[in-house]
Amino acid sequence: MANEQIQYVTAPKVDDNRKKYCRFKKNGIKYIDYKDEKFLLKFINDQGKVLPRRLTGTSLKFQRKVAQAVKRARHIGLLPYVTDSLK
């Protein structure tokens, strides 16, 4: 009994409580280019949906701009509206 290893139901977090931050605020980026689809890929999931702020850490101000840029990129055929195999 004493020699039994402790088993966790969920995997324990190993020192990964880094605080999320808005990369646009931190780097002083003020404009998000809708023509740069490779950059926008970081903000969408493999279905082509925009990732929530709670995952990317983007501030509200820039989340709106990211969403706008993604929509523009979709319109001019740089990003897909629907897909299953992005990334």
Next chain:
Amino acid sequence: MLQPTKNFEKPKTIHTFAAPFNAGKTLKQSKIMQQYETVVILTPLLTEESAKEVIAKYTKLLKDGGAEIVQEDNWGLKKLAYPIQKKSTGYYHLTEFKAPGDLINKLEVEYRRDERVLRFLTIALDKHAIAYNEKKRSGAFNQKKTAKTEEAAS
């Protein structure tokens, strides 16, 4: 009760309001130029030369309408992320220009009538966008871009 002094001051205030109103009118006559950016996708059925001709037609239309071309960028034949009008590729062309607002409507009407245009997108640029585009044009941008990607990787 009305005071006579107040009545005397009233025309004064109207006068001060009238001045900016008139100033706005004169600005409208000279037409405020705003900076815009248009991306056009042309059908891949065109040859490279005829695609250039179509583009030249639209730049001429812009210039005739009193626009000032800031920058042009031809991306060439590119693959689309999804089929548009059953085409999977298209000629991309980007034009950045300063123009009076009513010209945009004329330009977009022409785009809609043109069968060779698959898609277009016109946006008004704010000051950050103009700064970004200038930086991109001057070429000092590659360093910033790598910094951006590094940031995302970490």
